[in-house]
Amino acid sequence: MESRLHARPDAGRDPPGRRRPPAAVSRTAGVVIVGGGVTGTSLAFHLASRGVRDVLLLERTALAAGGTGRSVGIIRQLYPTRETSQMVKRSLAVFQRFREAVGGDAGFVGCGALIGVAPGMRATLEATVATQRAVGIRAEILEPSDAARVEPRIDASGLGAVLWEPESGYGDPAAVATAYADAARRLGARIEQGVEVAATLTAGERVAGVATTRGERIAAPVVVDAAGLWAGAVARTAGVELPIVVGRHPVFVVERDAAFGRPHPVYLDLAGGAYVRPETGDLTLTGSLIDDEARHPMDPERLGDPVSLAEAEPALARTSRALPALARARWRGGWAGAFDITPDWMPILDESPVRGLWIAAGMSGHGFKLAPAVGEHLAALVTGAVPPVDPAPFRLARFGSAAASGTFATSYLG
Ligand SMILES: Cc1cc2nc3c(=O)[nH]c(=O)nc-3n(C[C@H](O)[C@H](O)[C@H](O)COP(=O)(O)OP(=O)(O)OC[C@H]3O[C@@H](n4cnc5c(N)ncnc54)[C@H](O)[C@@H]3O)c2cc1C
Known part of the structure; x- marks a missing residue:
């Protein structure tokens, strides 16, 4: 055929003058x-x-x-459907024993992940967590006032609930x-x-x-x-x-000051629209959870372009509201990432x-x-x-x- x-x-x-075989x-x-x-x-x-x-x-x-190579590498388990919950659970099991399952080092840090939601999102969170538990994911819904026993540095006031996933964390993509x-x-x-x-x-x-x-x-x-x-x-x-739409997602990097203390866990503030994940060198990777990437198409060849402090400032303000001790952190730059987004x-x-x-x-x-x-x-x-x-x-x-x-x-x- x-x-x-x-x-x-x-x-x-x-190129002119060159012929392909x-x-x-x-x-x-x-x-x-x-x-x-x-x-x-x-x-x-x-x-x-x-x-x-x-x-x-x-x-x-x-x-x-x-x-x-531009990913933030967060491994959280909160997903809205049974199938994605099953997938992330199967994946986490691999990250946790990557050396035996695959070989090499995944850079997995099981620091746990906190996910804050607004009062109006609590009922949906409870339903989603029921789905998670049905597939065997460990997750606990905390009252905002109890979140401090996991991480006292987050500002949980105004939240409806905080989900604690003790086994989640991040890895090195x-x-x-x-x-x-x-x-x-x-x-x-x-x-x-x-x-x-x-x-x-x-x-x-x-x-x-x-x-x-x-x-x-x-x-x-x-x-x-x-x-x-x-x-x-x-x-x-x-x-x-x-x-598929290729949508821009910038990542911002800040350096925590000496007074910050031990690294924070992964924290995703769905109410305030910010996330943080610790990195080596006292760095924190942060970005927005409220900008709709699908409405910001990007040429994938611009992946990794630098970002400006002016662009970062609104996102960093949300980060500081979520984790106020990061208001003292120093700006270290960032990069333009992008997602391949389906409907x-x-x-x-x-x-x-x-x-x-x-x-x-x-x-x-x-x-x-x-x-x-x-x-x-x-x-x-x-x-x-x-x-x-x-x-x-x-x-x-x-x-x-x-x-x-x-x-x-x-x-x-x-
Ligand atoms: C800023 C950012 C933050 C993220 N944060 C997280 C997170 O916290 N947690 C999470 O789970 N996920 C996160 N993601 C998403 C996750 O990192 C990506 O979904 C995942 O890495 C994509 O992997 P991939 O192999 O599908 O695609 P890619 O990594 O894009 O790989 C595709 C490869 O195809 C190659 N290629 C393209 N065209 C051709 C061609 N014609 N011929 C041969 N090769 C070709 C490219 O060079 C590229 O290496 C993030 C992504 C970004 C950008």
Whole structure:
């Protein structure tokens, strides 16, 4: 069968005077994974663990060069649905024993996470926590006046309740991606950096492989688009439109003063719209939980751009209200991050209308903490096994023509 090449508009253009060699099939793979962030590397590991031979991961620059390397790395467990709760619980179990489960160091710090909600959100919180408990997640709803026994430095006045997740915390996303890639290699997968997929090859209604920007063609019966912020562009080369918006999420860094004392836990103030997570070097990473990223589209090539103090100031004011001792912290800079956002702020983990072309994208700001379960889930689907979590909420077809709604904060409580 003749294979068709769905090329990006600029994919075939060479500099004047240079001619590309004819695109003959130069090699083959069983599964090609596009993207070397936490999603692609976790999937490579899980496919190889299932005995899939000939897994080839292609990363256009370096492992963790995308959203993974710019992530805040928070692992909280408050999710509005049974399936996402199951996924985060499965993932946390991996982070807690990463060295045995995968190998290497995930940088996991189980400092616990506090989540403050407004009085009007308390009933929803109680219902959501019931779902969490049903899947075995440890979480305790505290009266605002009791939050001080966990962390006396947060200002809980005006809150309706504070959720305490003693097992949550944060990890190191770049380290996790690297560790998954190393583990996948040990199991026989090939991980290639500096190789950019220019187009997805199709034959009739099926995927046939990929073409790289070097003019190489790699034949493969299965291709997984795990290109994060670039997933829409990769899928488009196969004629598949993904309902994903790339939305800007800046991260601000401050340095705690000596009087602050021991590091704070992760704190997400859903009422006031701020989050904080400690970092080494007395640093705190902070940002906004009220700006709707979906309404701030960003060119993914601007990832990592510096941010100004002027931009940070409104967010830092909310941070200081949530944790007043941080009002004394020193501004240390920050960076422009971005989320790949779907209309319901939940991932797409599904086969596309092009048979054999799978999508593992639209992580909507959750992709680090879910990565172990996402890789496990996709590996099951791709190999025709039953995934551990019901796949229905992650199907591509669930959206119809819905436009983006809600915000990142609504992905906690619905
Ligand atoms: C600022 C910020 C804060 C975050 N905070 C949290 C958090 O606290 N907790 C949490 O759970 N999640 C968080 N996230 C989300 C999480 O980090 C991401 O969802 C996750 O890291 C995405 O991983 P990925 O592998 O899907 O995508 P990416 O990490 O973006 O990886 C995709 C890779 O594909 C490569 N690529 C793109 N196009 C091509 C191509 N054509 N050919 C080959 N390779 C290609 C890119 O170079 C990139 O390395 C945050 C994200 C950001 C940006």
